[in-house]
Amino acid sequence: MVRLTALSVLEHAGADGVEAVLGLSEDPVAGPAARMWLQGRDVDAEVPLRSDDDLTFALDSMSIAAEEDAEAFLSEFRDTATTNQIALVxxxxxxRHSRRxxxxxxxxxxxPDERVASVARRSLGPVSRVRSS
Incomplete structure (x- = not known):
């Protein structure tokens, strides 16, 4: 949540904001969000995306949505085909994301779809399976 808020503030800082975000593009925690944010900006330096930047950035928003209203999050999550939901999970x-x-x-x-729920449980590993039993 902090990453999204910080990027929102830097959105209004013009060139200084872009410069600040450029400095974060190699950071192991903030880097994916910084690289995604920079894609839509006029930047002198090329900052290519890495393979999972989009998902890491999306997890920032998904974690907030899931925490605030799990039912609404699941409703939106289910808007895509079941095979796409399983692939995403x-x-x-x-x-690596702190809220994954x-x-x-x-x-x-x-x-509500046991196939998707089952993949999520397997993704959580043995600790979560014991907890949910």
Whole structure:
């Protein structure tokens, strides 16, 4: 949530904001959000995206939505085909994000389609399976 708020503030800082975000583009935590944010800006330096930047950035928003209103989050999550939902949940395993497990937990515990919920439970690993049993 802090990353999204900071980027929102820097949006209004013009060239100084872009310069500040450029300085974060290689940061292990803020880098994915910074690189995604920079894609829509006029930047002198090329800042290419990395393979999972889009998902890491999306997890920032998904974690906020899932925490604020799990039912609304799941409703929106279910707007895509079930195969796409499963692929997204499986892909979440490949990224490091501090709130990834909280998103997976909401899907595992609240998704009405057992196929999607089951993939989310497997993604959480043995600790969560014991907890949800």
């Amino acid at each position: 499986e892909r979440m395993n490949l990224v 497990d909280s998103v997976l937990r909401v899907v595992a515990e609240g998704h």
